[in-house]
Amino acid sequence: MTANTDSKSNAPTPTDGQTKPRKHVAAAYAILGIGAVSFMFTGWWLLTQRVPPPPDFAAFEDVDARKDAFFGYFLPLVEMRNQEILKLRAELLLLSENRDSLSGRQQRQVLQLAQDYEIEAFDITEAGDWDTLLRRVDVVPPSLALAQAANESGWGASRFALEGNNYFGHWCYVEGCGLIPDSRPSGARHEVAAFDSPQQSVQRYIRNLNSHDAYNDLRMKRSELRENDELITGLELAEGLTQYSQRGQEYIRELQAMIRFNNLDELDEPEALPLGTQTTQ
Numbered sequence: 001m002t003a004n005t006d007s008k009s010n011a012p013t014p015t016d017g018q019t020k021p022r023k024h025v026a027a028a029y030a031i032l033g034i035g036a037v038s039f040m041f042t043g044w045w046l047l048t049q050r051v052p053p054p055p056d057f058a059a060f061e062d063v064d065a066r067k068d069a070f071f072g073y074f075l076p077l078v079e080m081r082n083q084e085i086l087k088l089r090a091e092l093l094l095l096s097e098n099r100d101s102l103s104g105r106q107q108r109q110v111l112q113l114a115q116d117y118e119i120e121a122f123d124i125t126e127a128g129d130w131d132t133l134l135r136r137v138d139v140v141p142p143s144l145a146l147a148q149a150a151n152e153s154g155w156g157a158s159r160f161a162l163e164g165n166n167y168f169g170h171w172c173y174v175e176g177c178g179l180i181p182d183s184r185p186s187g188a189r190h191e192v193a194a195f196d197s198p199q200q201s202v203q204r205y206i207r208n209l210n211s212h213d214a215y216n217d218l219r220m221k222r223s224e225l226r227e228n229d230e231l232i233t234g235l236e237l238a239e240g241l242t243q244y245s246q247r248g249q250e251y252i253r254e255l256q257a258m259i260r261f262n263n264l265d266e267l268d269e270p271e272a273l274p275l276g277t278q279t280t281q
Contacts, residue, residue: 051077054198057156067262070156071146074167075267077202078146082139085206088113089137096130113137118211135223136210143264144234145205147255148244164194168205169245214243233268234259 054073060066092113095106102110107124114122114129117136122129152169153161160166172193180191195201209215218240225232238255245251259265 051197051199054156066155067150070150071262071264074146074149074198074202075142077199078140078142078206081203081206082142085137085139089134092130092134092137096127096134099124099127099130116211117207118213135219138210138219138222138226139232140206140209141232141234141237142267143259144237144255145202146264146267147234147238147258147262148205149202151255151258160192164192165198165201166193166195167198167201168208170201170204170208215240217242231268231270233265235265 055069057066057070060069092110095102095110102124110124110133111122114133117133119129119132119136122133149167150156152158153167156162156167160169170193171190175189175191177191177193184190193204195204209218218237221240222232222237225236235256238252238259241252241255242248247254
């Protein structure tokens with residue numbers, strides 16, 4: 001599923017330069033043109049305005065500057081999507097507690113959501129089906145999303161990122177749905193999906209981890225952490241990505257190394273969430 005085959009060779013390696021996550025947050029304000037405002041306003045701004053296109057990451061000769069630009073641009077997009085998911089999750093928890101008395105409209109909404117998250121034959125009356133849905137409607141730690149975006153897109157310099165806004169290596173299988181990899185084997189039909197915007201790529205990535213059968217282990221680990229009131233971290237959930245790349249465990253170790261070296265795990269702490277969105281995990 002990775003898109004690294006057509007990425008540019010001048011991308012920083014996981015050990016090129018070390019920057020602090022909070023610097024990435026400050027960089028996000030400047031890159032997105034928001035100014036010195038609260039994170040609560042930042043979320044509103046992203047929801048109501050067109051997010052500017054990403055900067056030319058390859059133009060940054062300084063490794064730390066490129067990392068600040070990359071993480072700074074994508075961090076608000078990931079956190080915005082997580083905020084939306086947490087709100088939806090809270091609503092689902094309430095509906096689950098009252099599943100025997102849902103209105104027809106509420107039942108239709110839940111059934112549609114179950115379909116969107118690729119749950120077959122969802123039964124409103126079955127507690128187990130609700131548990132499955134709640135395991136899928138949950139956040140992806142910022143550290144994991146940022147590390148994968150950097151890894152899969154060559155720090156924003158890959159052909160698929162530049163031409164198709166694809167920062168996570170998503171494939172598609174309908175002719176014309178994306179870009180044909182230069183290294184695609186003869187007879188293969190997959191393309192690398194093209195998106196209208198980086199936000200769309202982020203949304204598709206999170207939905208993919210939350211719905212595809214290949215990432216059930218990731219979702220089970222996340223649910224276990226939540227049930228034990230433990231922090232949901234990218235270092236932990238990366239272990240559930242064995243099927244994301246043909247490199248398997250090597251890919252997982254690489255992501256974890258990127259998270260540790262760049263201190264991205266600090267972004268998974270509750271206090272790192274935007275103002276007004278802290279939640280108990």
